[in-house]
Amino acid sequence: MSPAPETLPPTSQANRLRQEMRTIRREMGEDVEELVEQAERLMDWHYYWQRYPWACVGAAALLGYFVVPGRTITLPTDERSLGKIAERLSGEVQKAGESKKPSLLGSLISMGTGMLLRGAAAYVTQQLGKSLLPGSAVRREEVHHG
Numbered sequence: 001m002s003p004a005p006e007t008l009p010p011t012s013q014a015n016r017l018r019q020e021m022r023t024i025r026r027e028m029g030e031d032v033e034e035l036v037e038q039a040e041r042l043m044d045w046h047y048y049w050q051r052y053p054w055a056c057v058g059a060a061a062l063l064g065y066f067v068v069p070g071r072t073i074t075l076p077t078d079e080r081s082l083g084k085i086a087e088r089l090s091g092e093v094q095k096a097g098e099s100k101k102p103s104l105l106g107s108l109i110s111m112g113t114g115m116l117l118r119g120a121a122a123y124v125t126q127q128l129g130k131s132l133l134p135g136s137a138v139r140r141e142e143v144h145h146g
Contacts, residue, residue, distance in 0.1 A: 042132065051131075 041047050049056050076082070102110075 045056075
């Protein structure tokens with residue numbers, strides 16, 4: 001059994017302190033290396049493709065949907081066709097002015113859909129947060145104490 005730190009001679013206390021500092025520096029270096037490796041893994045798209053292939057396919061499809069430009073529509077420029085388009089548009093403007101009040105069922109469905117989408121987004125965010133850094137704090141505790 002070693003004596004209490006207060007009763008050790010000053011040279012022993014200094015040697016003990018130096019030893020503790022060496023240990024801390026070595027552990028800190030290991031922690032930094034582990035952090036760098038984890039950051040590199042999280043930045044590699046292969047990691048996500050291997051763990052979440054369907055999410056990657058969905059993300060690629062969504063990205064493709066927004067990146068690919070829409071189909072261009074060419075309108076006729078002759079007077080007869082332009083006249084027909086103008087008549088059709090003026091009729092639609094008059095109909096738009098006569099908008100009817102949304103039904104109670106339509107309002108409830110709209111509100112429920114919004115709540116469902118917000119809940120789904122919160123769930124997905126929570127699951128991604130759990131899966132991207134699974135138990136990193138717990139593993140670090142096991143390394144130091146285990």
